[in-house]
Amino acid sequence: MIRWKFTFDKDEEEAWLNDWCQKGWAMTKFFFGAVTFAPCQPGEFIYQIDLIPGRFLEANDYEGYVIFMDEMGVEVLQRWGRWVYLRKRAADGPFILYTDAASKIELYRRIRRLFLWALMVEFFCSFSAWSMLLRFPEDMFARGLVGLYIVLIAVVLRAVWRCSWKIQALERQQGQ
């Protein structure tokens, strides 16, 4: 079974994957928003999504990360750049990746840095579309392209804002 999922919120996606697993469908693959599921026992696995530390799209020591998780009984199901989909058998105990405020703040800062970087790339890429629109204001292609960039920039801006909001809530909880 394949379902489409487009979100820039990993917490939302995690909850979505765990919901499907409760219904007897275990995620096995991810490719450009297409999520593949296979039948499983309801609630057989617990899913978590992580962003491995690194620079831009390059993860630091991916092999080391996989070995480390393997020792914890955690399976690295799918890698998507620095994003990884992880799961653990529910029978092996609870599975929460980040258990204190400090490491959660670090995670959301890492995610925010990645989105800010994506925002910058989008912004620079959109220049040619803007200049095309200025020269041919009536051109439907130029209008469409600018529209697309505006939507993309808005989506990522929202993702950045949500990260900041989560970081602030965690800092308040931590009493900083």
Added chain:
Amino acid sequence: MENRSQPLTEALFYILLAARKPVHGYGIIQEVAEMTGGRVSLGPGTLYGAINTLLERGWIVLHSAELGSRKKKEYLITPQGREAFGIEMQRLRELALNGEKMEGGK
């Protein structure tokens, strides 16, 4: 990255403590849960980040790197790690000592 003179997080404190003798990742989680009666449970992501922070600071090192063997990575505290732990213990003792005043009512 937090400043060195800042208080340690519970995660860093307990990982340093567990690494007083060679210990592997899963061993840290088990020992910390035991020591705190299950109050502090370290998630794999939290542990992974904390271990890397401690390795970068030189407070713990990889132990038993038997190359090519399937043996799990073990970690051991360094003299710098012991020093940082000592400074934190001093701070905690001071905290506990000052806290006693509450009972005395002075």
